[in-house]
Amino acid sequence: MSVKAEPGEKLAVVTNGVDDGYQIFAQGKLLGSQGTFPGNGNWRVVYFPQPAMFVLPQYPSLAPSSPGSIERAASVSEVLAFRVWMGPVRLSYHPFTGGFHYAPLLGESGSIAAENHTAWLELVRHYAFSGFLSGMFLLLTIVAASLILFDRSDRVYLWVAGALMLAMFREFIFSLANWTRLVSVREFFVVLEVFVAPLAIGIWATVWWKWFQLRRPAWVPKAIAALTVLDMAFELLGENLLYDMIPHSLGVIFHAASVVVRLGLLGLLAIIVGKGIREQGKEGWLVFPAVVLMAFEQFQSELISLNMHGTFYAFGSVFFYNEAADLVLAAVIALLLRSEERRVVKECRSRWS
Numbered sequence: 001m002s003v004k005a006e007p008g009e010k011l012a013v014v015t016n017g018v019d020d021g022y023q024i025f026a027q028g029k030l031l032g033s034q035g036t037f038p039g040n041g042n043w044r045v046v047y048f049p050q051p052a053m054f055v056l057p058q059y060p061s062l063a064p065s066s067p068g069s070i071e072r073a074a075s076v077s078e079v080l081a082f083r084v085w086m087g088p089v090r091l092s093y094h095p096f097t098g099g100f101h102y103a104p105l106l107g108e109s110g111s112i113a114a115e116n117h118t119a120w121l122e123l124v125r126h127y128a129f130s131g132f133l134s135g136m137f138l139l140l141t142i143v144a145a146s147l148i149l150f151d152r153s154d155r156v157y158l159w160v161a162g163a164l165m166l167a168m169f170r171e172f173i174f175s176l177a178n179w180t181r182l183v184s185v186r187e188f189f190v191v192l193e194v195f196v197a198p199l200a201i202g203i204w205a206t207v208w209w210k211w212f213q214l215r216r217p218a219w220v221p222k223a224i225a226a227l228t229v230l231d232m233a234f235e236l237l238g239e240n241l242l243y244d245m246i247p248h249s250l251g252v253i254f255h256a257a258s259v260v261v262r263l264g265l266l267g268l269l270a271i272i273v274g275k276g277i278r279e280q281g282k283e284g285w286l287v288f289p290a291v292v293l294m295a296f297e298q299f300q301s302e303l304i305s306l307n308m309h310g311t312f313y314a315f316g317s318v319f320f321y322n323e324a325a326d327l328v329l330a331a332v333i334a335l336l337l338r339s340e341e342r343r344v345v346k347e348c349r350s351r352w353s
Helices: 109-126 128-149 156-179 185-211 220-238 248-280 282-298 300-305 321-352
Strands: 002-005 011-015 021-026 029-034 052-055 062-066 069-072 076-085 105-108 312-314 317-319
Touching: 011 021, 011 109, 029 052, 052 109, 105 109, 109 128, 109 156, 128 156, 128 321, 156 185, 156 321, 185 220, 185 248, 185 282, 220 248, 248 282, 282 300, 282 321
Parallel strands: none
Antiparallel strands: 002 076, 011 052, 011 105, 021 029, 021 076, 062 069, 312 317
């Protein structure tokens, strides 16, 4: 990228939407970077795309022309170069990743600073729904946990609170990864794929098992726990999270194993909800839509590989498979908790009267 700088002119460049990390050079000298590039075989640390502004070197407006005299300096031609690097992790989670999504914007530093500020406001609005969901799940967690104060004999409220807190944490760390540089791309997907996603389906399966007060078959809770642990291990080894430590051919096997384990967990979840529908009727059918969306959420990366990227936009914000599932799940839980709250309060009043 060739730039013609006038003497005394203060230029800057703003970049936005570059996967995953990059370095920018001016006249062969490092001007700045998005991410950390340690070299020596160490892993690079990159972050989700964020706007970044870089100020170009300023050249003096005057230059000596002859002994004892000065004149206006001539314009200078600069060459800007970008070195872009992308890790293997995000390739599995978005169909349009890689390189520059938007061309860098060059101009006077004051104007570029305003463009950078606007780009950050757009980024915050783009992922605002995740922040909203995080707060909503926090409130539902408090409501669910508070019900244990009225009925200490039923531990299902604590399971519900734990599941809601996990959903709140997922939305919170997603917002943190997109709005800050506190969480790298690799750290985010390790937390999401290895811990949050397997635990989510395992805990929700346990929630519905206890909510519908099921007892048979007795091996189901142990099977849920075992499959959840296996899913965590296979996700760690099969999703390119360790970069070159796991050979690709072996990673494919682990990924296939994780698909089988997730199908097993969904099968158990289907059995639980099916028994809940037969025994509880209306409450079981109320849970059914949330469970169907949860199945899509568990296979989000596989659906993306089929060009079903599962994102849509409304009011300037982006929505994902998991957020649609979370929204339906939040509505279901809110209705169930409201019904349960009325029942518990009614029992307490009858007990005290």
